[in-house]
Structures are given as C-alpha cells and as structure tokens.
Amino acid sequence: MSASFRSSSTAERVISALRSQGGVATSAELQAQLGLSQPTVSRALAPLIASGEVRSLGAARSRRYLLxxxxxxxxxxxxxxxxxxxxxxxxxxxxxxxxxxxxxxxxxxxxxxxxxxxxxxxxxxxxxxxxxxxxxxxxxxxxxxxxxxxxxxxxxxxxxxxxxxxxxxxxxxxxxxxxxxxxxxQRASRVGSWRDYPALAEAAMQGTLPGSSAGGEQPKFCTVSGGRHVLVKFSPVGDSPASERSRDLLVCEYLALQMLGQAGHPAASTQVFSAGGRIFLESERFDRTAKGRIGMVSLEVYNAEYVGKIDNWAATANRMAD
Structure with missing residues (x-):
C-alpha cells in the first residue's frame, strides 16, 4: 500500500472522527478514537489544516481541531x-x-x-x-x-x-x-419630534422602516429623537374594541413605569403621545448611549442557559439571587 493512499485513508478517518464528535476534538481524543499515534494523527491533520478543511485553534494542550x-x-x-x-x-x-x-x-x-x-x-x-x-x-x-x-x-x-x-x-x-x-x-431613522411618529408608524406597518428588531408582538419602531435612541410602541388606528384595548394598555404601561421610577426602582424613561389616531409609548433604549451601546440579555435567555426551570419571572429572579 502506497504512503499517499495510507495518508488519504487516515485523513478520511480523522474527518469522520471529528464529525462523530460534533465537529471538535483534541489530538488526544482523535488518537483514542482512531487508535493511532500522535505523530500519525498530526501528519493526517497537516494537509487538512493547510487546505482549510480543518481548523486548528488554541495552543499546546488546549488546542482543538474543528471541522x-x-x-x-x-x-x-x-x-x-x-x-x-x-x-x-x-x-x-x-x-x-x-x-x-x-x-x-x-x-x-x-x-x-x-x-x-x-x-x-x-x-x-x-x-x-x-x-x-x-x-x-x-x-x-x-x-x-x-x-x-x-x-x-x-x-x-x-x-x-x-x-x-x-x-x-x-x-x-x-x-x-x-x-x-x-x-x-447615515442610514438610521431620525425624527425632529414625536409629531413625526404617525408617519413612522405607517412605514413600520408597511415594512419599509429600517431599524432594530426588538422582540414582542406589539407594533413598534426604533428611531433617534433629539439625540436619544428610543423604542416606540404604537396602537392601531380605529375605534374597535381591540384598538381601544391596545391604547389603554400602552397608557397603563406608561403609568406602571412611572410608578416604578418614582419608587426608586430602575425603569425606562418613557413618554406617551397621542397623534394621528394612535397612542405612542416612547421608551429610551437601555442598550444604547449617545455614542455607543450597552450589552444586554433577557431574563428568559439567561434562565434557559443557567437556571433551566421555567415557571415565573419572580421565581427565576429568586433562583438567580440564590
């Protein structure tokens, strides 16, 4: 059997071993799985790394080989x-x-x-x-x-x-x-004041307004108003019960945040406006500053990664404190 054939065969076995281990392994793990020596595994990896088919990350004993x-x-x-x-x-x-x-x-x-x-x-x-x-x-x-x-x-x-x-x-x-x-x-949405919000709401409903992709089913848009990065939720136009309920809920959210702030608890700075047949709840974004950004992670995502039990937010917060 020629050396080139043996090398090709060993390389295929290394790739198969990497795939079976989820695409990442150390040299020692490859040696153990394949029953090969360290020099043999290294020789098989060298051309794979050179071609980009396998990536080598880290140094010495912490080195990992990725597929x-x-x-x-x-x-x-x-x-x-x-x-x-x-x-x-x-x-x-x-x-x-x-x-x-x-x-x-x-x-x-x-x-x-x-x-x-x-x-x-x-x-x-x-x-x-x-x-x-x-x-x-x-x-x-x-x-x-x-x-x-x-x-x-x-x-x-x-x-x-x-x-x-x-x-x-x-x-x-x-x-x-x-x-x-x-x-x-140069591309970000900017407004002179809240009086521009009805036009932005129409653009958001048509899907033509650029901006962040904040979650939630409530219609909303992001913009910059007076140098402040804001998230603006808005109600539907009309007098249907659903429209009235949406307007009431936005006002209630505003009042709840005001009460939290007055009680000394951290809360978003908000304002509420009525224009164009809609109610607009403007909140200053807590992940933006005048010049930069602030990292954030939701309680839902943190809970899924580090706590694991899903019941209610208060219980999750208590588990985090413990």
Missing part, C-alpha cells in the same frame, strides 16, 4: 465584535459553525467552547415578533420564512451576519454587518 461547516450567506467563520458605551469596537471572538448544527465560539478574553445551537448570548439578537416579520419582508434576498419562529439557527445567523448592524445589545456578528455598522449613522 467547519459552510453556512449559506455567512461562510465557515464568523467574527463577533462588541461596541462599548463610548463607541469603541473590540473583538469578542469568532464563531465557527460545526456539523450537526453546533457552533464553536473562541472568545478573545473568555471561555471558548462548543454550543449545541446558536450561543445563548446571541439569542436576544434574533429578529423576532412584529419587527422580525418586517425584517424578513424588508430583505427578501435572504429568502427567509415570513415568520421568524420558523427560522433555523442558520437562518437567524444569516440575518444577523448580513443585516445585523443595529440589533438589540452591543454585539455585531459577521463582516457584512460590521461593514454596515460604519454607515449606520
């Missing part, structure tokens, strides 16, 4: 950047899609590990709810389902990596989204 998976519209590796409150951008790390739908995240200054799905800290960035549907309608070239609840993890990643320059929180995923971030100031 990258190509994601349409994204590629085999995705940089993750973070923007601080002053607008300074630094690398958070890089993410590598793996066979079977997993992802490896190599953090610049934190723990690097494999995730079975999209990393938990990206879940709140997924376009969802009312604004997620308008996101899908505004970008038909992505060929995403109209309802974000039907998106796969790869679909959500493609949405983030291509048009995710203004998503909730302070992270930017992918080179295309980061390139768009540099021109965001």
């Amino acid at each position: 990258p998976r190509y994601v349409d519209g994204v590629g085999r590796e995705v940089p993750i950047m973070r923007v601080d409150a002053h607008g300074v951008v630094t690398p958070l790390g890089r993410m590598v899609p793996l066979p079977g739908g997993g992802f490896w995240v190599d953090e610049a200054d934190g723990v690097s590990r494999r995730h079975d799905d999209l990393p938990w800290f990206l879940n709140d960035m997924r376009p969802q709810g009312f604004m997620g549907r308008t996101f899908a309608a505004a970008h038909p070239e992505l060929q995403l389902a109209a309802d974000p609840r039907r998106w796969s993890a790869d679909d959500a990643l493609k949405a983030m990596a291509v048009y995710g320059d203004d998503l909730p929180g302070n992270l930017i995923v992918g080179e295309q989204a980061f390139e768009r971030y540099h021109s965001l100031a």
